[in-house]
Amino acid sequence: MEVLLHKLETQLAGLPVPLSVALPGGKRIGSPDPAVRLEFNDWSGLATFAAGLIGKVAEDFVEQRVRIEGHMRDVMAAAAALLPGSPVPSDTGWWTQVLRRAKSLANHTPQKDAEQIRFHYDVSDDFYALWLDPRRVYSCAYFREPGYSLAQAQEAKLDHICRKLMLQPGERFLDIGAGWGGLLLWAAEHYEVQATGITLSHNQHAYVNELIEKKGLKGRVRMLLRDYRELEEDESFDKIASVGMVEHVGLVNMSAYFGKIWRLLSPGGLVMNHGITAGALEPGQLGAGMGEFIGKYIFPGGELLHASLLLREMAIGGLEMVDTENLRPHYARTLWAWSDALEARLEEARAVLERSQGAEAAGRVLRAYRLYLAGCAMSFERGWIALHQFLATRPDGRMSTGKHRGAQSPYPFNRDYIYR
Incomplete structure (x- = not known):
C-alpha cells in the first residue's frame, strides 16, 4: 500500500493541473487547492488510476465507483499526463489481427x-x-x-x-x-x-x-x-x-x-x-x-x-x-x-x-x-x-x-x- 501511495503522490506532483485524490477511508492526497478532485470507493480503482488505465477509470466514473469533479478540459489534461505511453496501438502480430x-x-x-x-x-x-x-x-x-x-x-x-x-x-x-x-x-x-x-x-x-x-x-x-x-x-x-x-x-x-x-x-x-x-x-x-x-x-x-x-x-x-x-x-x-x-x-x-x-x-x-x-x-x-x-x-x-x-x-x- 505504501508503494502505491508513494507512486500516486509522485504522479500527482507531476501533473499539469492541480489534482487531489480522496482515498478509501477519507484521507486526501495531492494539491490543497485542486482544479480536479477524484474520490475512490476502493483500492482496486486507485491501482487502476495509478497504472494510467484511464479508460477503466472512466468506466468506474460511469458506474459511480469513483467521483470526478472539475472542468472537463482540466480532467483531460490530467488524464493525458497519467498515460504510461502513447495509446495508439502498436500490436501488429498476425494472431492479434486474426x-x-x-x-x-x-x-x-x-x-x-x-x-x-x-x-x-x-x-x-x-x-x-x-x-x-x-x-x-x-x-x-x-x-x-x-x-x-x-x-x-x-x-x-x-x-x-x-x-x-x-x-x-x-x-x-x-x-x-x-x-x-x-x-x-x-x-x-x-x-x-x-x-x-x-x-x-x-x-x-x-x-x-x-x-x-x-x-x-x-x-x-x-x-x-x-x-x-x-x-x-x-x-x-x-x-x-x-x-x-x-x-x-x-x-x-x-x-x-x-x-x-x-x-x-x-x-x-x-x-x-x-x-x-x-x-x-x-x-x-x-x-x-x-x-x-x-x-x-x-x-x-x-x-x-x-x-x-x-x-x-x-x-x-x-x-x-x-x-x-x-x-x-x-x-x-x-x-x-x-x-x-x-x-x-x-x-x-x-x-x-x-x-x-x-x-x-x-x-x-x-x-x-x-x-x-x-x-x-x-x-x-x-x-x-x-x-x-x-x-x-x-x-x-x-x-x-x-x-x-x-x-x-x-x-x-x-x-x-x-x-x-
Whole structure:
C-alpha cells in the first residue's frame, strides 16, 4: 500500500493541473487547492488510476465507483499526463489481427449494425439537441474562419462537401448515414439536387421526414430507414456522400462497402467519404482502456482504420481518390464546443434523459457522454485519431470527359473551384 501511495503522490506532483485524490477511508492526497478532485470507493480503482488505465477509470466514473469533479478540459489534461505511453496501438502480430478480424465479422451483420446504430443515435433526440448546433450536424465542423461559431462552422462544412462534390441542380444525390438531415437538406435547398438519405436510426428517420414535410421538400428529398447493403442498384446517383458512416462499417465489410458505392455511383460520378481515421497503421483501438470504454458505452462495433487502409479499400472497390484533406484539429475544436455546451446544461440534460431512460440509466448515459466528448477532443488534439475527407471518382473510361484529357470525370484536378 505504501508503494502505491508513494507512486500516486509522485504522479500527482507531476501533473499539469492541480489534482487531489480522496482515498478509501477519507484521507486526501495531492494539491490543497485542486482544479480536479477524484474520490475512490476502493483500492482496486486507485491501482487502476495509478497504472494510467484511464479508460477503466472512466468506466468506474460511469458506474459511480469513483467521483470526478472539475472542468472537463482540466480532467483531460490530467488524464493525458497519467498515460504510461502513447495509446495508439502498436500490436501488429498476425494472431492479434486474426482475432480483430473475427470480432469485426461478428459485429457487422445487418442486424448487429442496426442494433449498434440505434444504441447510440436513438438515445434521445432532445438530449443531442442540447449540445449540437441548430441543424444537429453530428460530425466534424469546418472552421474556415477562426472566429466562426459552431453553427457557422457546421454550415461551412456542409457547403465544403457540396462544393467538393460539384453538386448541380437536378443531380441525383445520395447521403449514406444522413443523421438528422443536415447535409441532405442543405444540398437540396442550396444546390437543388434530388436528394436521398438513408439511416438505421428510427429517431433520425422520423425527425428528417418531419423536416421534409415542413420545408415543402417532398418529391425532391426522401429519407429511408435502410441499410446501405439493401439499396437497390437499378437506381444510380451522380454524387454520393458518406459522413461519419465509415466508422460503423467494419474492416471485414470495407471492400463490399466501397464496391457497393461504386455500383451505385454513375460513371464519372463523385463520392465524398468523410470519417474518423486511426493513428495506427494496423487495425486496432486506442489503448489504456479507452477503446474498450467507447465500445461499451458509446459506439459498440465502431472500428477506426488508418487513412492508408481506407484508400486501399477504395482502390480495390474501383474508386480513384482525387483529393484528400485532413481536418483533425477542426474535430478537436468541434468536440470541445459540444463538450462545453453539454457541461453548461448538465441538469437539463439529466432531466431530458430521465424522461426517456429513467433516473439510473440517465445518470450513466450522461456521465459516459461527458467523458466521451472531452476524451475524443483530447484524442484529436494529440493526433491519436484524425478526420479525413476523401474525394473519389468512378472513372467513366472516356478520354474526352472532363477539363483535361483522361480525367474521366468532371473533377478538374485542381482545388480552385472549391474555394472560389
